[in-house]
Structure formats: structure tokens, C-alpha cells
Amino acid sequence: MRIQPLLATFMITASFAVSAAQAETIRVAIGTQDATINTATGGLIIREEKLLEKYLPHDGKYKDVTYDIQWKNFTSGAPITNEQIAGKLDFGVMADFPGVLNGVAHEKAGRKSIFITVLQGSVKGSGNGVVVPAGSPIQSFSELKGKTISVPFASTAHALLLRAVAAQGWDPEKDVTIITQAPEVAGPALQANKIDAHADFVPYAELFPWRGFARKILDGSQVTSPTLHGALVDAAYAEKYPEIVVAYLRAAIEADRRIAAEPEKYSELIAKVTGVEAEVDYLFHGPLGLQTRDLTWKPEFRQDVAAAIETLKLLKKTDQGLDINTFISDRYIKEAFKEAGLDYEAHLKNYEQLPLKAKDALTGEEIKDPKRVAQIWIKDEPLVHHYASAENAFKAAKAFEAEGKSIRVFYAQDRESGIKLLGAKSWFVRTDSGEVSAFLLKESADGWAKNHGGKVLDYNGARAAVLASN
Template sequence: MSSFSFVRMTAAVAVAALGLTGISRAETIRVAVGTQDTTINCATGGLLIRELKLLEKFLPRDGKYKDASYDIQWKNFTSGAPLTNEMVAGKLDFGAMADFPGSLNGVAFQKAGRRSLFISVLSGSTKGSGNGIVVPTNSAVQSIRDLKGKTISVPFASTSHGMLLRAVEAEGWSPETDVNIITQAPEVAGPALQANKIEAHADFVPFAELFPWRGFARKIFDGSQASAPTFHGALVDAEYAEKYPEIVVAYLRAALEADRLIAEEPEKYSDLIAKVTGIEAEVVYLFHGPLGLQTRDVTWKPEYRQAVATSIKTLKFLKRADSDLDINQFVTEKYIRTALSRAGGDYEAQSKNYAQLPLKAKDATTGADITDFSLVAQIWVKDEPLVRHYSTPENALKALAGLEKEGKAVRVVYAQDRESGIKLFANQAWFVRSPKGELSAFLLKDGAERWSKQHGGAVVDYAGARESLVASR
């Protein structure tokens, strides 16, 4: 054999060896993501990434990924349980879901002798907003206190189930004897509410707002009243993350980019989410717009870690989980810290920020900067690309009357709860009109009456608030 042939054969053997170890072999890497499109708080971890092709923008293309190609797969689910089943079966690599189903995901992986990782929060509320209880529109029930002895449906083992149990406990009631809690998915509960077949329904994002928006239910309890933190986040198969950590970071970079885009143009992307999901844009904006019902917060705040711990404890109580998860092994900041740093963010600073998505706007009537956000009201006029902002409900309702006189159609009017700061549909709110004619909005009649006793003024509904402004002219 010539020396040339020997060298060529040796090189071929070396190349073959490299191929066997996967160092230089062109590899097709699957990136399979399970989404929950109609659970709109998962949008920045699924729907928007998919629709805007953001994952393709951030997937690594150098180093060990230089010759790799990607097989990006998306699959949509209406709840977390079937998504988890496919992750455990090895059909999905990533998934987006809430704290309760996320914890069940960790338990399911553990039972299979494997691990999943909770890698990021996507959206949530340290106060608990997002979960809620609704009743039929014509119900006499005004608060949870009126539900003793009544039937309340809820999707079992969901984050809203945990909220409901906390709320019942706060009243000093027994969930076994003082109320009748039955399991019911939102797609079943909606028609049941319309037919008055159930007396109340507890649910997660976005149904406690969606059902009232569609006109057949009224919200009588917000999760923030139970002080039960809740969130939606992203999970990954731990084995996949160990093999492809750069891809995990790329997925989170895509989520951060989706978050940035919807923060900059919430109306535009609320309309996009509505087009894909059928969840009306007015409901989407309630969550994702400035001063929204929940914050889009990617950091692992102590309250969100506690939400995971509480969900595991509650799931064991419900006999849906029979083992503990090591929170410190299940929840990890590793990947989101890296992703946020590469996106130019500061994880430590963001982890200390509890503020709602900020509003930087001028009053559409006066032109003055809005500085007091406890009184903000907003109007979304049909065929206008941007929501109009007002410093007070009275400014907004006066403007509304003018818009209607001009023949303009209005999509929605929002107000902020004076006490909790959560965003409300104004036509579902209660108001207190002060002796000076100022209006303050409240989710519950109880809240309005309490404020009235402390500060003076008359309690009125939405129609009454509008009429009072006409009468004062």
C-alpha cells in the first residue's frame, strides 16, 4: 500500500469515527413544542412564536450545530394533561401550561423514571388574578359568601381548582360539606351557565373573563381575593435540555421576543391571537395590554415557586399526585437567566419588579400625561388601531357619549379596580360616584359599598355611572 493510500484510509477511518460520535455528522434535531393556544397566557411561549416564526430566528447555527437542520413541530392542546402525556411519551420536547398541570407534568415524568424541568414563567399574577368564579348573568349571587350550600363546577386538578379550595377555606367552610364542588371543563361549563344548570363556575385564563364578555356570566370573585399566586410557564424534557441546552435557550429567546413585540403593539397582537384562537381581542387585551390583568414575567419570583409547592400539596390532597417533587430540582433559573442576559435583560432587576405592564400615555381628551393609574379607563373604538386612554372613568364615559353621538362603534371600555388595580370590563363593573362627581370602579358591589362607606358617595352600576354624568351637565 502506498503512503498516500494509507493516509487516505486513515483519514476516512477518522471521519467515520467522528460521525459515530455525532461531532461532525449532519444531524436533524427535532424541536417539538406543545402549546395551549386558547389559554392565552401561554401565547408568548407558543402561539406567537409559531405564528411569527421566532424560533427559527434564534435556533443555533454555529459550533456543534453548524451542520444541523431542524425539524420544528407544533401541536396545540386545550389543556395540560394530554400535552403532558405526549411529553412523557417522548413525542414533545417543550410544553406550556399553568402551575398545577405543570406540577403534574413533573410528577408524571418522575413516575416514568425521568425528569422534566420548569424553565420559565411566561405570564402570571403573584396576587392570583386570572383565575376567577362566575355565575349566570341573572343570578342573585354577588360574592362568594352567597355560594354556601350551592353547586360550583371547576376543572379538577387545575390551577382554578386550587384557587377555589383556598377561597372556600378562607370563608371557614368545608369543601366537602358546605359547597358541592363538581368537575366540569370550560367547554361544558359555558352552556351549563347559559342554561342555568350550575350555580357557579370557577375557571382559569381566560374563561372567568371570556364568559362575562360573551354576555352569559358575571364575575363575582377574582383569584387575587384568595391571595393564591398563579402563573403559566414553560417546561422541557430534562434529558433533551442536557443534550441541547443551546436550543432551550433559543426557545426562551423566542419567548422573550414574543413578549417584547406584544408589549410594544398589544392591540395588533391581541387581534392576531383572536384570529388564531377565536378568543375575542378585547379579552386578550384585558390580559396582555398595559395595566393588564396579569403580568408577563419570566422570572422565578418566590411567589411562583410557592405556587408550584402549593399545587403539589393540593394535588396530593386531591389524590392526583402520590409523590413529592424536589422543587429545587424541578424549577430551574439556569436557562432563562442565560436567555435574558443574551437578550440584554437583567434577571436580578426583573425578579424584583412586580409592576404591571406600564402605561405611558396622555389623556385622549385633555392631552395631559396620565400619572395616576388607579383611575385609568380606556376605550377601543372599532376600526381604530390603538386603544384610547383616559386619566379617569368620568373622562372616558363622557368621551364615550361623544363617540356614540358621532355614530362610532366602540369595541370595549375598560376600567381599573380602585382597590386591587386589576383591569375590568367597565360594563361589568360597579362604580362609586363621589360628592364631587368623581367615579371609582370596582369589580364587586361589596368593594364599592365598602369604599362608599369610607369615602362617601353613591354606589351605581355601569348604566348608573353613565346616567350620572349626563345628569351633572
């Protein structure tokens, strides 16, 4: 008489056991480069705002899944690749050159990785740059012949350096001495004047000048060599869990939306996590920034990856190529855009900087010309003030100081390239009509003054000239 209840108990217990056995724990392990601040929307912000948890699927085959989310931060792409090959990471965030080496390493290991999205970059090349010691007399790259230049070898900045050398018609083996140095080594070397120049990637060509011991003399946009940072995933993982890959990209899209809406807030968050000052973070993430946050695979970015493959062969860092058509996949990012209600094709065609939609904080006029814009961030204030011109910004700065307020940073846009500049490190031309334009390089300012009339001034000189005329 007791057999039936016992049997029922056994069946219930067995059912729970089967259910427990079927419940799956899926690892989502992501390798980030927090200090490489243009990767923030693919790592740091997603992690700090817990955006991945928001989008991971919990229905269908994922109904009873438990997610093991793991974040690991690195200073460069190479160790991320090593961790992926060792099976310890599923996703990796890195630049074009390390990304190619990631793909090659996977193939050599009998596996495959795929580049699933761009996070931030520049079709013109901004982000990579060359700096010299702050006290150096050198004002342009053309003056580096016979000099010693350091660079992280096999990096995207290495490619910039080689292209800049070629543009001068120099032999990289004879006309300059190129040595390998990571940014943490190059910084002290610049301070001690042990090297003549240093080429590097985000954020060091801006960070070193901001910290006062270097001066930028070449921006990647002058060489017109596209550059990007993006995200890769293990191909087998993506094939098994495509919905998780899309969820990660949905999180990246939201991170991008958040920082576009509140660039000051998130520049402060990036600074808190990385130690890279918010003033530098805003150079990249604020409106009219140095790079575009762009999750689409523009033809220029595809070509950038293809060029990276060939350059790495030239540098003898690899003897193996990659099929660009299978290494880059827009399948997942297109689905993420679709689920987010965004038009991928429209974004693919958009090459504009993050726009600035604002009125001049001094005059109230609508800001129309992005290459004339200047901005002021006041100490202890949450938002940046925008101005239609450097002249208006200089006048506003004087008024702020009269009120006892401190200028945290003054930004200007390069009149020719349109890239955002640290105003105190820039050159200016003031014409006879009083119009002021900003430039990264003195030679550019000289050329503008010659063609348009006016006087070349440094930051203090330009400000004094504007204030003296009022």
C-alpha cells in the first residue's frame, strides 16, 4: 500500500534532479582596456552601469540559465588575446592592430575570432599622435629627421609613425631611430628628455600634454590613416550563443547613448575608474570630439583592418593573413541595431562628429560653425559652457575669473581639421577683424596667417589680444 507514495516521491525528486542538471551556467567573460578611454562604451560603462545584465536573454533556451559575468581589465590587447586563446575570455576589446593579431593567434590555435563591432575611431586617423618633450624646440614632424622616436611596436600608433616617416620621404632604417617603448616607459623618458619624440595611441598623445610634460606635434588626421578600437568574440561562442553577443552589443549601444547625452558625467566616471583625467576623457567623448563613437563597419574601418594585416606582415609580426570578409562580421551589430530600433544603414552613412546643439553661453546666439567653437569647463561645475567663437570664450573666461571661479580647461577646435584641442596647448591666429582661429600646430597657424592675414599667438597672447580690444 505504501509503494505508490514512495514512487511519486521518487519521480518528483528525479524531476528536480533532471531540471537541475539541465540548468546551465553560461560564462560571459570580457577583457577590457579601461585606460584606453575610447573603449569605454564596450567595457567600462557597461560594467559600471550594469548594462549587460539588462540585456542578457532569459527566455527560450535561456529560460533557466545562470550567467557568470566576468570582467577583466588589461593595459593592452596582447594579454587579452592570450587569455582568449587559453579559454579564459569570450570577448575582447582592442584596437585594429592587436585585433588582427588576435585573429591570427586564434587561427594558429585552430580556432577563430571575429571582429563584431567598432566602438570608437576616426576615418581620418585622430586618436593616434606624436608628442615631443614640453621644452623641445621641435614644432613639426618634419624636424624629427635624425632623431630618436619611441612607439609601442606593432600597435596602431606604430603604423601612424611609419606612414608619417614615409610621407616625409625618409628611410625608417636610416633617417630616424625608432625604438619600442610602452606609454608607461615613454612618459618618464619624455620628462627626462631621453627621447626626442614618442608616438602612441589613445589617450597618450593628449594625456601627456595635459599633464604638462609633452607637446603634440602630429595628429593622425594629418596622415589620413583610419584607426579604430572595437570588440571581438570567439567565433564558436558566438555561434553557440548569438543572442548573448547581441545582448552585449545592445549594452554597448546604450552605453553610447548615455555618454552622448551626458558626456561630462561619464567623463568623470571614466576618470574615477582609470585615473585618466576627465578633461582628457571629454576631448574624446564630448561633442565635436577627437573621434566618433561609431558602432558601424564603415568601408574605411574595414580597409583599416586590411591595412593592419599587411603592415604587421611588413613588420614581421606575422607571416599569416586573414580573410577580411569572415574576420569582420556585421551580423550581430546589425541585429543589435534592429532590436534597439535604430537604422544601421543610416548610421553607416553618417560621418559627422558628435554634434553640438547649443547656444553661445555669452551671447545666446545659435552655434553654427563647429570649427570656430570654444568651450570652458569651470572647476566644481557639472557642465561645460559652449561658445560660438574663441573670442566669446576668452571674454567669458575673464568674467568667470572676476567672480572668483577657476577655469578647469579651455577647449578649442582646430580651424582646419575640426578636431578638439586643449586650448592652453594650442596656437591661435587673430586677424585684423578680430576673428580668432585655433590650430594644433604652429606651422598651420603660420600658413593660415599668411593666407588670411593676422598674427600668430599662443593661448595667453590670443586671450590678451582679444581682451585688450574690448
